Amino acid sequence: MAGLSSLRFLRELVAKRVLRRWAKAARDAKDTDLPVLRRQRSVARDLRFHLNELIHVADSRLALPVIGSTSFRKPQGADWAWRPQLWRGPLPVSGMSTVQSKSRLGDEVTLFHDCAFSELTLRQLRNTREADLAPFGLRMDVFKFDGSFLSVVIDLPPEAVHGLKRRHLLRMDTIVEMEKPLEIFARLNIRHGPNTEQIVRELPLHEEDIMVEFDLAYTKMNEKRVERAWLDLIFEGPEMNQVILRDLTFSRRPRAEL
Template identity: 70%
Template sequence: MAGRKPGPIDRMVQRGALRAWTRRAEAASDTPLDELKRQRSDARRLKWQLETLLHTAENRLALPAIGNQSFPRPHDADWAWRPEAWTGPLPVRGIASVQSASGLGREATLFHDCPASELTLRQVRNTREADLAPFGLRLDVFRFQGSYLSLAVELPEAAARGLTRRHLLRLDTIVEMEKPLEIFVRLNVKHGPNVEQIVRELPLGDEDVRVEFDLAYTKLNEKRVEKLWLDIIFEGPQMNQVVLRDLTFSRRPRAEL
């Protein structure tokens, strides 16, 4: 039965079968031809099952583990996080003809002002050896007649808890695209009735795509921090496919000057 953990009897049977096939292999040069012909037929059926198991196991074990939160982070980070869309399978994997303010999962929402949507947003399984994130997000843009397109990612409450102007917030991502385009990221921090915003351009030519937001240059009211979210802004996205293979955040206190 699939998913049943082998018990002591199963393991004993498997060890017995392995010993039996070992003996047959060692004695094959002297085995009578009629018996050898029967053993060959049995071995071929067994070989097909074993190769099927090995093929499936090697493919599954090569994929990044679902739920993985492991990624490089500063040694003094006091908070780090990978959003759910890059961590585990979403109930709805994709949206076609995406309307503005459509969400994929609980944390990712696409915004645009295109009058006729020719956009798709889909969660994809990462399969590359270099990938740590189990999943990525793929954005397909065909004809685009709007003036803006952005993906908003809402950060959890833990990101706001204890946040001060001494903090640096780091964003790491892996981006693939069919043709070059500019991508900006905007950190939004709501504190009371106000929202502090810091904008950075992703250095897509670098091997490690990473930006930092320094809260020292904001007017953040540390006692009233409510929530944070990130806007990923795509400039000139028409006729392009963008895959965000990974997206991670970390927070650390800045060193005293």
């Protein structure tokens, strides 16, 4: 134990000396000879990269909610519930700018638009509010928008359609923040054989709990041929706006028998 304490003391001593060294270099930068300043800048840039990476990982691990959390309110009787990976854990690539149509963020989320020139950005962000159950959120910034449509598509996993029946209700819950009001529509797509059933619902953004349900009883879905399902979030009039999806969850439950 004494050896470990000594090693810890030496590491802290070295860290303090390095900190003092860089603090002095910063203070003296305006008078430092240019060849020396150039070398310092190169080292400082390398050091900054590693420090930023450390801070990013530390903030992510130390903040709440806990990464990987699948905790959320599910309707009574639900036989399947799911939070997509983007809202559950860190992605290898956390964001992109001038996003082109069909760009994917993670394995389950794809952006579609028909802009001639993209002025859109997508970024995964860390949720830190007490009210948040999802560890991460999705932020979309839209500047000039010269297209006619903008949608975020979420591919539902195979479990979503395993045993899917027309007596099922499929539910989506979300938490949305935006800089200015806009309309958002959710369109559920279910492919069965050569056909695709579609159900569209407008998100009740004026309500505290934003939830929509899709009643499959009103479809002509062939239960024996269901292959896959996905959901489009369609944004109407998104120009010069920032939209944050703090959480996005899905669940399904069978309708009560009459």
